Amino acid sequence: MKAKKLFFTFLTIIIGILTYNISASAANNNADIPFTMETIHPNDQINKSTSYIDALYKPGQQQKLQVKVRNSSNTTQHFIVSASDATTSNGLAIDYTKNKQKLIGSPKLSELINGNADQAIAMPAKSSKIVTFNLTMPREQFKGIIMGGISVYKDDRFYQQNNNNNKGVSINNRFVYSTAVLLRNQKGNVLPDIKLVDAKQAPNNQSPAIVTTLKNDKRNFISGVKTRSTIKDKDGKKVAENSTNLGQIAPISQFDLSTPLNETLSPGEYTLDGQASASDGQNWTWHKKIIITQQNFDNTQKNIVTNKKPFPWAMVIIITLIVVILLLIGLLLYLLLKRRKNEQ
Structure with a gap:
């Protein structure tokens, strides 16, 4: 027994x-998400039924961008409220937070903010606060839109110490609440465009890929973007193909579109054919001859993980x-x- x-x-x-x-x-x-953010439409809002700011201002006009942040938790919370440029991530999404992606023109929202574009706030439990950003529109008139965003997230400086006191390995996910900001000084839009900048073989997420650099150099965003990329060798044999759906591209932005490869392409001559379409019916195509050298092959091979699976x-x-x-x-x-x- x-x-x-x-x-x-x-x-x-x-x-x-x-x-x-x-x-x-x-x-x-x-995840614990103890906050929300609500847009306060300015008097010059074009359409007040939208959840984001879309305002028509005069050249040189001074204005305020405002959002209401609400702390729904039972404790005091510390947040950062940030105004940033809208960029295009390499996953074909519009990003309203500060990142490595850059815009390829001016003016842009970050240049118009007067004062601190990153505001730290402390909020008591069950409270709300209006956060204001002052801006001055460009003195010269421009066509299209200036696109950016306002984001709120927890201030890591007040929570990092508690995380460091926890034993073992921990993964901290940052939840960011963002809303778009569209600024205009004349009615009407410009047509966006997608142009090829460059294409080459390079590592992407520790795997070989053909990385195509594209840009939208016009002052309008693109929604519902679908893409297809095809790579062929010098004999016309298809060696790789990839497609994406439901992408978004910010105005005056540059970004990378990757076509994954099963293995690093050997030195030689290849061709890239790409196409993209938008939800409004616009279409774009691009073609590029890619010469892969021995140096490119060696550098790519050196920076990828070749079929190494983690121990189970x-x-x-x-x-x-x-x-x-x-x-x-x-x-x-x-x-x-x-x-x-x-x-x-």
């Missing part, structure tokens, strides 16, 4: 550990637990049979 009790005790502990890990993982996936520790642990449980069950059966034999 002691062996039987020991077995069930051990089994209960194992089940408890597994259940705790699953519950903890599920709890960690529910989780599978090893699961198999080990199953083996231990089976051994304990076998031991229990052996002890029970031995006891029954002795009783007979």
